Amino acid sequence: MPDGQSTRTAMFRVKNLWIIHLLGWVLFMSLPLTIVSREPSAGFPVRILQSGWFSSFFLVYATLFYGNLLVLVPKLYLKQHYVAYAAVFVGLLVAIYFSKPFERLIFRNFRQEQGRELRPEPPREGFREGRPPRPPHGGDARPMPRPNGERAVDFVSLTLFIVVWAVAMAIRISREWRQSERRAILSEAEKAHAELSFFKAQINPHFLFNTLNNIYALAVSSSAHTAPSILKLSQMMRYITEEATENYVPLEDELACLENYVELQKLRLNAKTSLDYEVKGQPEGIRIAPLILMTFVENAFKYGVSNHRESVIRIAVEVAGGDIRFLCQNRIIERNREEERTGVGILNTQKRLDLLYSGFYDFDIHNDGEIFTVKLKLPGR
Structure with missing residues (x-):
């Protein structure tokens, strides 16, 4: 102010x-x-x-x-x-x-x-100068107590x-x-801002680490996709460092970053993994918390890709009525303990949702042992 x-x-x-x-x-x-x-x-x-x-x-x-x-x-x-x-x-x-x-x-x-303010009463009959009138019937001449006294x-x-x-x-x-x-309100706001900054600091390095590993694999194999991949990573880093530091960003920029990430991940998919990625609606004028969707997409590629089993990854974003509807679904592939390191993952993302969309979002995770499904509905800002 x-x-x-x-x-x-x-x-x-x-x-x-x-x-x-x-x-x-x-x-x-x-x-x-x-x-x-x-x-x-x-x-x-x-x-x-x-x-x-x-x-x-x-x-x-x-x-x-x-x-x-x-x-x-x-x-x-x-x-x-x-x-x-x-x-x-x-x-x-x-x-x-x-x-x-x-x-x-x-x-x-x-x-x-x-x-x-009271007018003086006229002298009574029998009143003599210097002497009070005699009380009638020989009564007592002592003054009567005032009814309105102390x-x-x-x-x-x-x-x-x-x-x-x-x-x-x-x-x-x-x-x-x-x-x-x-x-108390100011303290809660400062605490929420500090926690949000901490969550972002955890998410960004985690995300960049996995992406750099993918580009490293392309460079080792002398793939022709190495240079375009570096360009996409550069665009993503610019987005993360310059725009994703705000609490809310344009949905168009968030979807552009998400698309770059999906394109980078497609480079390492084999014939046994199919990808279904689609965006519906008009994102113009809609704002969203940065990197909220990225965590779920990242986990889908991390735990839903196999060289030995058929798997499908489905990612859908729909903008309708000012709301953002997100679906991410992948098949669950068995992993050993060394590979099951989710980092900050879904837990911190849900904390960010509580901080930024408290009481105004729908979040559902379903795991039937075979398919892992995430559904998220957010109000546009």
Whole structure:
């Protein structure tokens, strides 16, 4: 991704994050206003928001929220210091219980503001200057307790504390989980790329070694096919070194390399081995993982050719509906242990398929003891 685009994406994420935080705090500030006054007078919420005691209340909970989000969760909880984290939580909960921020910073001041807005009552009958009226029926002159006086437990402050604490904790843990998931995905991608490079490094020398052996046999017998064979090998090496280093290559180039390989192998076939090779469909615009098909073809020539028994090697590639269908079939010829060295072979090829076509390919190998058949279906890239 270009640097400019990365910067714009990061700025967009930061902007969205600030918007979310702003909306969250607007919702938080609306809760005390809803609790203290269900029918406020005109302009009363504005006076509360502009008051210093409301700002103090907001600062208390903002400190709790961002302290938990930025310090306590990453420094204690995520580092598995659960006892210390729980101790801090209990300590702050006790502090909120005794300090009662909602009761002392908002509710009392709210009552005082409402008291100022009430009109003074006219003097009652019998009221004398400097002396309170006598209570009726000789009642007690002591003031009655206010029904809206200080409550024993400030449930609003405790509830808001738990909500703010839980939201901060959830946000931080969710962020860490997403980052861990992103790191795991990047790690898997790097691992897959490293394994793929290793498989290619194994496949290429193995393939070239067998081909050079065939050309060496032609040169020893002074065959007229030696020079054309070297040219075909040169084209194959150019393909392997320049194009097959990518994860996906044009199917046309892969088929050209496969055809060169088949032509080279035909030079060593005898009358007892027949070859059926065909390509159907239009490969233009289709891409495939390099050297995926080569392993199966190579094994077919290695284990399906005999100087004493009749054998048939069948290779078919069909492009239809954007899919690549591959068939490779050969007769199984008995080999001794020295000749049964398959190198990386089919196992590593299947690992490459898992890395590059995970969940999107069909692969079937059938061995009935007489005929070895490989069927492969790949989606075109």
